[in-house]
Amino acid sequence: MEVSILSREIVKPSTLLPAQLVEPLKLNLLDQLTPMSYSPLVLFYPNNNSAQSSSFRNISNRLKWSLSEALSLYYPMAGRVRDNYAIHDFDQGIPYLETHVKGHLSDLLTSSANASVLPKLNDFLPLPTFRRAPDSGPQVAVQLNAFECGGLALGICSSHKTHDGVAGSAFLRSWAAINADHVQNVAHPSFEEGPLTFPPIKSMPRHYASLTEDLWFGRGGEPVMTRRFVFGPESVAELRERVKKKALEKYSTRAEAVSGFLWKSIIHASNSGNPTLFTQSVNLRRLTRPRLAKHSFGNLVLFSDSSYDHHHHGGNEQGARVGELAMLVRKGVSEMDYDYVERLRGEEGSEAIFEYYERQAEIEDGQTDVYNFSCWHGLDLTKTDFGWGPTVWVGLSTSGAGGGGDDDDDAVPYCSNSVVLMEDGRSKDGMEVWLTLEEPVMSALENDVEFLQFASSGSAILPPTCAS
Structure with a gap:
């Protein structure tokens, strides 16, 4: 089941306020003590022949649009960490890859999981996961994988340096809600409380x-x-x-x-x-x-x-x-x-x-x-609905490896x-x-x-x- 990269680009927030372009967002102390690494998620969606009746190009273009909108709300996700103290450069954006998967989603999901599927999950992800990564890396990276049958695998690598699973899943749900035109389900984040509760140290020993x-x-x-x-x-x-x-x-x-x-x-x-x-x-x-x-x-x-x-x-x-x-x-x-x-x-x-x-x-x-x-x-990850219905399965990755x-x-x-x-x-x-x-x-x-x-x-x- 070969995965071929079709394109790579950077998705940036659709809008940023002037203050967001200038003012860095301080980390909290627990962020500072968390090493940079990426946690993986691969969300699998079958071709339901209705919401996914559009071409892959249309699906991907809408996904990039909604991601850009979500990044405007969750603007630290588009930034970069400096000096283990604050997130800057919110206009840097995040990597977005498109791939073609040779094979059918049903073949993957009906294989023996540990023997056949787990080693392949790394190919659906844009970055190596569960290992030390450069502090200057992006906070999120996305890879949209299209199977020959029209099924999709959305691979997401999320930086543990700046946010935990609760914050990451809120961002994911909000992105999905925007894509599905369910704006009432968008989770509005608070960025000030963490650094106020656990203040960062300017120079971490x-x-x-x-x-x-x-x-x-x-x-x-x-x-x-x-x-x-x-x-x-x-x-x-x-x-x-x-x-x-x-x-x-x-x-x-x-x-x-x-x-x-x-x-x-x-x-x-x-x-x-x-x-x-x-x-x-x-x-x-x-x-x-x-x-x-x-x-x-x-x-x-x-x-x-x-x-x-x-x-x-x-x-x-x-x-x-x-x-x-x-x-x-x-x-x-x-x-x-x-x-x-x-x-x-x-x-x-x-x-x-x-x-x-x-x-x-x-x-x-x-x-x-x-x-x-x-x-x-x-975290209700199986309910993540981009307008294509709920996931058919959510996978992680195998230890120490990853795509890209x-x-x-x-x-x-x-x-x-x-x-x-x-x-x-x-x-x-x-x-x-x-x-x-x-x-x-x-x-x-x-x-x-x-x-x-x-x-x-x-x-x-x-x-x-x-x-x-």
């Missing part, structure tokens, strides 16, 4: 920049593998029931139950005997007093900590119980509360934020296995030991899980009989009837 890079990308080691697993509605329901009976008496969320099970399974697969640390991204917007605006721009997340040491639980690392681990997940998130976030705010909060990262680095320097979980299933960039994989460290929870395109009650683990751990997990009772990996993304 190099020590902290290096420290956070090591936390994000690691220091090398075993090669890593990315795999996609699907937890169907029945599996999720059974795991939630197990957790409720054993630990969380009233209820358990899908994320808690699946996370607890994944944590247990990874402990078993690694068989290292080390203590493990489970981290989970927490949206800080809802934890400030008063709350930050829902669409506040920037990186406004931190990771909660939950730890498990089998030496304190009977000495058998395979004896971790799903309910016990799910309870630890909930406890870790609950400890990042209003009082904790209050200590991080303002000029005085920088020391507490630095202490947070120092503590993380100290843990990862020791004999502790750390796994980083992110929940994307609440240098393929010298040895030159850049990869994100590893990461877990992303996504919506299941087949069912609102199921869940997709994207795991990036060291190869020996992944191989053991793929042969774990209990794990495979709940998680499927070798099946097609969609049955043939849903993928045409």
